[in-house]
Amino acid sequence: MKIVVFTGSPKAEASNTFQYFRYIQRQLPNHHYSIIHVGVEIGKIEADKDYLNKIIGEVKKADAVLWVYPITYFLVPAGLKRFIELLLPNKAADAFANKYATAITTSMHLFDHTSHAYIHGISEDLGMRYVPGYSAQFNDIIEEEQRRQLLLFGQEFMTTAGRKLPVERVYGPVAAKVPAYRQAETRMVGKTGPFKVLFLTDETPNDKNLGYMTDVFLRHFPNRVEFININDIRLAPCKNCLHCTYDGVCVIDDDMNFLYRERILPADAIIYAATIHDRYLSARWKLFFDRFFLNGHRPVLTGKQGGFIISGPLRQVPNLRQLLACFTETFGLSSRGIVTDEYKEADHVTGLLQALSGRIMEGLEHGVHRPPSFLGVGGKKILRDINFFTRFIFTENHRYYAKHSLFDFPHNQRMMRLMGRIIVPLMNIEGFRKKFQAGMNEKMLAPLRKAAEE
Ligand SMILES: Cc1cc2nc3c(=O)[nH]c(=O)nc-3n(C[C@H](O)[C@H](O)[C@H](O)COP(=O)(O)O)c2cc1C
Secondary structure, eight states, rough: EEEEEEEEOGGGGGGGHHHHHHHHHHOOOSSOOOEEEHHHHHHHHHHHHHHHHHHHEEEEEEEEEEEEOOTTEEEEHHHHHHHHHHHHHGTTTHTTOOEEEEEEEOOOOOHHHHHHHHHHHHHHTOOOOOOOOOOOOEEGGGSSSHHHHHHHHHHHHHHHHHOOOOOOOOOOOOOOOOOOOOOOOOOOOOOOHHHHEEEEEOOOTTEEEEHHHHHHHHHOBBOOOOOEETTTSOOOOOOOOOHHHSSSOOOOOOHHHHIIIIIITSSEEEEEEEOBTTSOOHHHHHHHHHHGGGGTTOOOOTTTHHHHHHHHHEGGGGHHHHHHHHHHHTTTTTTEEEOOOOSSOOOHHHHHHHHHHHHHHHHHHHOOOOOOOOOHHHHHHHHHHHHHTTTTTSSSHHHHHHHHHHHGGGGOHHHHHHHHHHHHHHHHHHHHHHHHHHHHHHHHHHHHHHHHHO
16 A cells, blocks of 8 residues: 655654654555655745645655644644645645544653544545554553554554445534624723733734634723734744753753743733634644743642633544643643624624623633633643653753642642551441441541531
8 A cells, every 4th residue: 555654743754753654654665655755845835836736746646644743732742733724725635535534642641642533634635534543652652462452453444445344524614604793882991900911922923813712802891902923923933842841041042931930921911812713723722832842840830810812614524622731630720611603693702702801801810710620630741740750851841840749749738648558458347437437428528528617
């Protein structure tokens, strides 16, 4: 079979993820692999339409497509995201239609599921028959059993594609249209609030709805806002070099270090405004989030209020809603809500924007912070473990986690350990166990009941 391999890492063949593909290539040599390093070539692909068409032509001649990339910020790296954006309006779907596709990724398993859901949905948008992908931990390949599993995966994919076996379609198409939003001019509210509020957007002249929504929000919001359009600042792609993990400073000489330290960290609230492109936001936003990696795994947005103004069919992309929750919950941002323009009635959108503004102010005044769900709790535990064991790489993270007592492993709780040591052997005695269990629920409830009465 002829297989087109799209790699997404900015490190191309020197990347972790490429080694997983390399293993499959060596083990299954009876196929022709045509490799395109999208992560490093995206500039050329963007600038040279003939080159893009040549790539699309390669796919037309192929039997299958393999996406090979590291998971970055719960999705694909910015370069690959941009490539996908170039494919969709270029009628690439004709070339991709009915090809088999799958993905091989490496990561720390932190929200790898949202990334796989994304590439799955995109593959189906391109008309491909998608076989669920392989999500490896970055160093799995060192283990013999993991290599065996990888090979089994590769063989199964080749068999499915070679025999043209049927596969399930999982995601419905996204109908891109949302009603036009135009609100009669709303009253300008005095900007008397004392807070530092940052408004980040990637609005372009094409994003009419987003422009009007932003305008209504800013008019209504009773606090001064620092407004930054991330299209107007110098922002180069992340190189995945990991140098920032030592001291939290990015080696790239552009505006990100300043934006992070002087605008994001001091802010009391951050509002993100964006338009949906395919099943995510724009590639520019993805680039911004990839560069946010200089923050490492530190929940540096804790205590800040946040909000999202999104133009586009968010209801049809629940994966994106979840991804935003992964972001806010992991980094500690207190999300006061997401407003979209998916309503026919402009007044309703305006009301939602005004309500969001009110909630953000309430949050600022009272320090509102809801408990995280599984996403935040689970995400933080994964990060805690990584940071504990990788002090020599993620040095800045380790410092931060130690300082903020975030290494909160259960085995650090001496009292619980002691109780475990005493009570576990006693529980093996039937008489003790029966007595203990009879009063157990009441004992657990008693302090809660007392708290509720206070
Ligand atoms: C900018 C950036 C963002 C990352 N985001 C995630 C993430 O969201 N989830 C995760 O599990 N790992 C994340 N990682 C870790 C990488 O996925 C992992 O190190 C991967 O193996 C790198 O592969 P590569 O060498 O092929 O680029 C991130 C790494 C970088 C540099």
